[in-house]
Each structure stands twice: as C-alpha cells, then as structure tokens.
Amino acid sequence: MEQYYFHSVTLDTSKCKGCTNCIKYCPTEAIRVRNGKAVIIKERCIDCGLCIRICPYHAKKAVTDPLESIKNYKFKIALPAPTLYGQFGPDYTRERIVSALKQYGFDYVFEVARAAEIVTNATEYYMANKEIKKPVISSACPAVVRFIQIRFPNLIDNLLRIESPMEVAAALSRQEVNEKYGIPLDEIGVFFISPCAAKVTSVKAPYENRKSNVDGVLSIKDIFLPLLGIMKKQGDITSEPFSLSSAIGVSWAVTGGESSAIKEGRRIAVHGIHSVNDILEQAVKGNLDNIDFLEVLACPEGCLGGPLVVENPFIAKVNINNEIAKIAKNQAHRVLPKHKDVKEFEWKSTVEYRPIMKLDDDMMKALEKMNMIDVITEGFLGLDCGACGAPSCRALAEDIVRGDAKETDCIFKLREKVNSIAHQLHQIESAGSMSDDNK
C-alpha cells in the first residue's frame, strides 16, 4: 500500500543551487542532491527544519496555511504559541499581543500556554505512576517523536503519552466556544500560530490514524507584521478582560520550561536535533535510568529557535523572561489551574516503530545488501565529500544497493572510468594508425 506523506518542509527548486550544504546536517540522512537539485526523501524527513536554517540560498521552506484561510470559518479561534510573545520587544506586552489578535479578526484567543499548564498537571499525575518507564521523554516536539519512531524504537515506550499543548488547546477552546456561545462545531475554525514546521505536519498528517483538532496552522512569520501594525495603532487595551495563563505555561517556549514546570524528580532539558540524538543514544544504553524526565526539543533554543520565528532566539528569550518575571509578581496568575480530569488528555493509541532504514524485508537479502554496501564503501576514497549528492560515501553505497544511485555518481569513480575509456580509445586509435601505416 502506498503511504501518503505530507511534509511542511519542502524545497523551492528555483532557488536551490545544488550546493550540497544541507545534506550532511540532516539528522536522518533524508536529503540527496540529484541532477543539481536537492530532493527530500519523504519517508525519512521528520520536519525538524534544520535544513531551512542551513541553506544559504533560502531554498528550503516550511509550508503553512495562508492567513486568508481563517476567512473560511464563521467563528475563528487563535491559539498563539507562547513563542509569539517573544517576538515583539519590551513595549509589546502579552495583553497587547492577545488583543491585537482579536483586532486582526479572531473571535476568541486561547493561549497555548494555558494548555501547557494543563499538560504540566497531567504530566505530574502521569509521573506519579510508579509503573512507567523512566526516563519519561517529552512528546511535545513532533519532530522528536518522529525521530524516535525512526531511530529509537526502544524508546517509544518512554514517550510521555499525553497530547501536546497545541492539541489540548484546540480541543478545549473548541469545546469552550461551543458551550459558552452556542456556536455550532462546524462553524468554528481553530488556528495554531506556529513557530514550527513539524507542528504543521502533525496537524496535516497526525501520527498513525489520529485526527488533529486544529483546522489550520499559521506561521508567526506571516502574522508578525500585521500584528505589529495593529499594535502600533493600538489605544488603551486595559478595558478588555483577559484570562491569561500563568508563568509556567509561558515558560514552555524557553528550553527547560517544560521540565522545570514539573516540581519533582531529576530532569534534563536538551535542545537542537543533534544534541537530542546524543542524549537519546545515552538513553538507549540505559545511562539515563536515574533521570525521571527528559525534555527534548529539535530546535536550538527550543521553540524560540523554530524555523518560522522572526526574532533572534536569544533576544526572544529576554522578551519572554521579562514577561514571565512580570507574571510572577502578579499573584493572580500564580495558581496552576487544576483541570478536572487529566486522564482525558492521555494518548488513546501509541506511535509505532517506522523501520525505514531497513535494507530489505527478507533478512537474508538484507545481510547480503549490508555486505555489498561494505564492499562498495571500501572502493570509495572515504572523503565524504558530498559531490555525489549523498551525505557520505557509505550513504552513497547504500543508495546504490537500494537502486537509487550508481557508482559513477562518485566523481572519483567517474574519473577512473573516463580515464579507462580514454585509455581504451587511445589503444584503438594507435592500433588503427598502425594499420594505416601498414597500407
């Protein structure tokens, strides 16, 4: 059965120069340069967004829904990721940003930060169960979940089996609006305002056969200028009542936010997909058995470093931290909302191992292929130069054995071949001229 893959991360062919800068960085070796252009192997891409950051020609992009798509719904709900609050600088408070969203055309704003607090509650509840596998690995970053599905099947059982704050926010806000205002469910459009490409993918193509509660994903980049324009003209906003989340939820945007929100246990926070790979390697070896909670985020500096943000993540961090400091002073925001039943946010099904690195379904053949790869790799110079379009000599050998490339894609092999043809031609020629002489 042909599997359908949607990916937010895609290539703009017209901008790609085929420079091969991106191929070595991809954590799943998903990129090849073929015929002078990058191609993403769909089965392997986890939408981590690293190639977007790496490409010097901005040829990699993340597809999101256009801002106009909110017009498709009568009642529009905005779910701002807490990262949004870090984008605008000290004058633009959370209150101003939230009311700007309403002025922009949203009928209702539900902070994802609020849902993050509920997820924190649910996590504490979940962690109290002595039976669960430690370390519990955060499942909030969809790129990391997909990475684990591909590379670390043994850690699937360690994943926190609780919906992400985005999904919780979507479900709760839809329900709130339906109950409070009596708006029919099919007239409600729920839009996540995202720093992240992987979230787009998790909405359009959720893990296994789940259904997302989010109707559309807008990028922070796209909505940044419209919001800024509104805020510049914004008058007094204090008249509008807000039920804003506490510091705990907002701090989820910053690395260490999710893990320090949980009150107990040994917790570590790791960000950047290659560092995440290293820590997961430690986890499979059993070296983290004395760790209770592992926060893992694919982007450097966590969601603040997502591919769809505008502000430099370190500047955004200062903005967010200032906002958090303000909330901390305000007692009213300090109480963590205890949601009635956290169990309702637990995953209904698990995610599955995706053995896409497997060489063949028949183990005998897979072993033979492995040996072929060894032999072919040995024949290469081992420079991992990337000129063939594969990230390493071994990766090219693998592609050859899988039938996706040929040996002469290696420029050194090609040169050898050209030399030997030239040599043969030369021999034929001199043989020919000899017979000419004999005439």
Next chain:
Amino acid sequence: MSSVVVRDYIIPANDFTIAGDASSNVRKILSQIGVAPDIVKRTSIAMYEAEINAVIHGNGGQAHVEIDENKIVIIISDQGPGIADLELAMQEGYSTAPDSIREMGFGAGMGLSNIKKNSDILEIKTAVNEGTTVYITVFFK
C-alpha cells in the same frame, strides 16, 4: 554475496568518551537488517556492558561480531588482569571498580549479570594475568 556480516572493533583502554561506540554501531546494523527492536535492545545492552568491562577492568581490547539470519555472536576479548573468581564476579552488586570509576556512574556490579540476563548463550573464558574473553550469543527468533 555472503549473508554473514562480520565486524571488528578496537576497544581503547580507559576512554569513556568512545566506550559504547561499537555497541551503538551494532545496534544500527541490526536495525538495518530488520531485527526486532526488543532483540536489538537486549543485544546492545549485553554488548555495551561487556565493552565497558573491557574498558574499565581489562585495559581495553577488541570486539568481533558475526551476524547471520538466525543470530548474532559477539566476542569481546582483552589481555587484562583476568577474573580470579568468576562465580563471585557474576553476583549482582559485586564489583572491584575503584571509587573514581564509581563516581562516573560505572561499577555498580550489575554488568555481568545484565549480560547473562540479556543474552541467550553466555560463555566467559578468563585466566589471571592473561585476560578475559566474553562470548555472547543472541538468537533473532
């Protein structure tokens, strides 16, 4: 093409930064040939512990791995001090690791029993002052 995959690794003495590289590499190979994740896990735990023992107790050594469609055989050998009382060494919690090693989180004395638990066949040949060789077999079915 032969359908037995063979690998040889050098295990350097006292280098904790690369200790475990061989077992990580084997884990990747097993996943690529389609071995079930739980068996991959058992194999890599057993191999990792034996690798670490060669690093900590055996002054380094070498690993030889053979994989066919039924099983993996891992042979980890060193030319270190050997084990005087193997029965004692196999006991859970028994360790001669010095404090410096324990501070790094190794030396809980669970290694050999973990290897035993996670392998299908375990054989250890050891002689004082000559060295230790650990033979681990894990079946795929």
